[in-house]
Amino acid sequence: MKSKALRGVAVCSGMRDNELYAKILGIQRPWQVTAVTLHPEAGEVQVVLAAVDAALCCPTCGAPCPGYDHRERRWRHLDTCQYRTILIAAVPRVRCATHGVVQVALPWAEAGSRFTALFEALAIDWLREASLTAVARQLGLSWDEADGILGRAVARGLARRSVGCPRRIGVDETSFQKRHEYVTVVCDLDAAPPRVLYVADDHTEQSLAGFFAALGPAACARLEVVCMDMWRAYIKATRRFVPAADQKIAFDKFHVARLLGDAVDRVRRREHRALRAQGDATLTGTRYWWLANPAQMARTRARQFAPLRQSALKTARAWALKELAMTLWRYGRRGWAAKAWAAWLAWAHRCRLGPMQAVARTVQKYLWGILNALVLGVTNARAEGINSQIQALKRRACGYRTRARFRHAIYFHLGGLDLYPDGVR
Numbered sequence: 001m002k003s004k005a006l007r008g009v010a011v012c013s014g015m016r017d018n019e020l021y022a023k024i025l026g027i028q029r030p031w032q033v034t035a036v037t038l039h040p041e042a043g044e045v046q047v048v049l050a051a052v053d054a055a056l057c058c059p060t061c062g063a064p065c066p067g068y069d070h071r072e073r074r075w076r077h078l079d080t081c082q083y084r085t086i087l088i089a090a091v092p093r094v095r096c097a098t099h100g101v102v103q104v105a106l107p108w109a110e111a112g113s114r115f116t117a118l119f120e121a122l123a124i125d126w127l128r129e130a131s132l133t134a135v136a137r138q139l140g141l142s143w144d145e146a147d148g149i150l151g152r153a154v155a156r157g158l159a160r161r162s163v164g165c166p167r168r169i170g171v172d173e174t175s176f177q178k179r180h181e182y183v184t185v186v187c188d189l190d191a192a193p194p195r196v197l198y199v200a201d202d203h204t205e206q207s208l209a210g211f212f213a214a215l216g217p218a219a220c221a222r223l224e225v226v227c228m229d230m231w232r233a234y235i236k237a238t239r240r241f242v243p244a245a246d247q248k249i250a251f252d253k254f255h256v257a258r259l260l261g262d263a264v265d266r267v268r269r270r271e272h273r274a275l276r277a278q279g280d281a282t283l284t285g286t287r288y289w290w291l292a293n294p295a296q297m298a299r300t301r302a303r304q305f306a307p308l309r310q311s312a313l314k315t316a317r318a319w320a321l322k323e324l325a326m327t328l329w330r331y332g333r334r335g336w337a338a339k340a341w342a343a344w345l346a347w348a349h350r351c352r353l354g355p356m357q358a359v360a361r362t363v364q365k366y367l368w369g370i371l372n373a374l375v376l377g378v379t380n381a382r383a384e385g386i387n388s389q390i391q392a393l394k395r396r397a398c399g400y401r402t403r404a405r406f407r408h409a410i411y412f413h414l415g416g417l418d419l420y421p422d423g424v425r
Contacts (some may be wrong), residue, residue, distance in 0.1 A: 020213070021047050025077070025087070025108060025116075030055070037336040038083070043079045058096035059105035063093035068101050068300050075109050077116045087116065093252040113152060114145075119419035123149045124419050127412065131396050147405070152170050153409045157417025161213065163197055166190065170252075171234050172385030173203040174390050176406055177399065183406065184234075186211050186392070187383050187414075189227065190313060194382040195416030199407045205240075212241035223248060227373070227380045229255035243294045249372035251366055252380035254330050260322040263355035267318040282308070283315065290319050318356050321348055325363075329374060337374045341367055372398040386414055 020031040027049065029032055035048040055098050070090040077085040083240040108116045108264050114125070126135045127150055136146035168189040173182045176177050182205040200207040200212070212220050220241050228234045239245040268290055272283040289297075289305045297305065298326045309316050325344055331337035341363070348360035361371065373379070400406040411417060 001366050028051075028107070031089075031107065038338050043083055045085045047077070047085065047087050049087060049091075051092060056092055056094045056104060058094060058099055058113070059102060060099045061096065063096060065096045065099070068093040068095045071103075074112075075114055075116050076119055077108075078122060078134065078374055094204075110152070113148075114324050115149065117424050120149050121420050121424040124153050124263045127128065127153075131398075150412055151408055153419035154377075154415075155409045156421070157415060157419045158411065160267050160418050165219045165221075165222050166197065167223065168227070168378060169197065169223065170230040171208060171226060171238075171243070171387075172380060172383040172387055173229075173231070174387045178405060183403065183410075184208055184211075185383070185386065185410065187380070187386050189225070189380075189382050191416065192338045192418070194386055194414075196386060196410055196414045199410050201403050202250070203231065205231060205237045208237035209240065212237065225250055225376055225378050227383065229253055229380075230362065230369070246368060247328075247372065248375055249369050250378050251369035252383075253373065254384055256363065257322075257326060258371065259354075259359050260325055263292050263353075263359045264318045266355040267353050268315040273316050278328075290315060294304060294323070314353060318350060318353050321351060321353075321356055331374055332377070334375050337371055338367075341370070384418070389414060 021036050022026075022033045025033070025047070030051045030053055031049050032052055033047060034050045035046075037046045037048075038044075039271070055064065056067050060080065070092050073089055073091050075087045077087050079085055087108065089106075091106065095101050103111060105111070105349075108118075108188045110117060111119075113120065123139060123141070124144065126139065130138075132146050132150060134142065136143050139146070139249070141149075145405060164199040166188045170187050170189050172187075174185055175181065178181050181219055181323055184200045184203050185196055187194050187196050198211040200210050203214065212418070219242050226242060226245070226248050228238075230251050235245075235249060238249055241388055265287065268283060276284075277283055286308065287307075287367050289301065289308070292301075294302065294305075296346065303401050309319055321344070324347075328337065328340050328344060331340055345360050345364055345367075348356050348363075351357065390410055393413055394400065394406075397409065400409065412419065
């Protein structure tokens with residue numbers, strides 16, 4: 001292979017270079033490589049392509065069309081050794097009787113992208129592993145270019161995806177930013193690995209209603225379980241769209257446990273203040289002892305905790321109520337479970353601990369959904385796991401400025417989407 005320097009530009013000559021890049025790029029007629037030029041000072045290889053005897057047609061309907069004009073376009077391709085590779089082509093536009101003036105379809109890149117399909121596939125692989133900022137820096141892209149690749153990948157995946165007819169879904173909210181800003185996330189509880197089906201702004205009735213409306217009446221009727229927390233807006237949306245919703249809505253164990261844990265902590269804080277005023281430091285440094293799972297406590301910690309939980313402290317009484325409630329999830333029959341919860345509620349109502357009584361009133365109001373969760377044997381553990389992954393994504397990205405980018409990130413990493421351009425899947 002011979003080359004000569006011309007005005008500081010190394011120009012590769014001969015058919016072998018063109019044929020080599022045509023093979024590398026997978027270029028076929030009517031397109032062909034007409035020139036390959038190396039620019040060492042710019043760190044680039046420029047590959048020029050041209051259409052030869054092309055039969056022009058509309059990319060949307062495929063109808064033969066007369067040519068309209070040509071416009072030069074450039075695309076970033078996978079690097080050639082240490083050199084950035086740029087494809088250059090005068091791309092025809094056609095005048096379609098139905099769709100107007102449109103650019104013809106190209107085999108190496110999708111419409112609207114300034115990157116080849118293979119380069120976008122590489123960027124997608126990296127975006128799965130690292131933050132958008134890090135990928136942009138390592139691939140020599142601007143932040144907007146990397147974000148555009150991610151956005152196009154999500155759009156492709158959503159266009160190709162069929163939600164189908166999920167049987168069991170989990171509904172949860174996750175924080176977008178501070179100041180109580182949330183998004184609603186719906187996931188398929190039967191998918192392996194779990195996948196996000198839907199993301200919507202806020203946590204209102206309309207946020208979840210959008211999912212059910214998109215799912216359609218037939219698929220809504222086939223739903224067997226809708227697992228959620230005791231959020232009135234989600235309950236109303238489910239009752240509006242899902243037949244026999246009150247037999248399918250299940251209130252998750254983890255949300256009940258969180259309510260009970262918060263109540264125990266409020267009792268502890270009140271009692272701790274009262275004891276400290278008397279010079280008693282019994283509860284100092286014990287916050288996480290009362291919130292931890294006793295079965296997962298280290299032996300040393302369990303021995304230290306035993307005298308406290310067996311004492312006459314108000315916090316010990318609240319803790320005993322919490323632990324008893326957790327054992328009630330073992331019931332599998334509605335009748336036995338209802339009796340056990342009724343006994344627990346009777347104790348909680350007369351315990352004279354305000355926070356625990358408040359939780360008892362909430363549990364009594366939503367007991368029907370708790371019993372559904374017991375009988376159906378369902379938890380929102382997968383939805384909670386997805387929530388944790390979403391928060392990890394947010395930390396890795398140092399937060400998201402807009403809800404649209406937050407939604408894209410969730411779909412990209414957790415939606416189970418087919419993200420790659422056509423031809424490289």
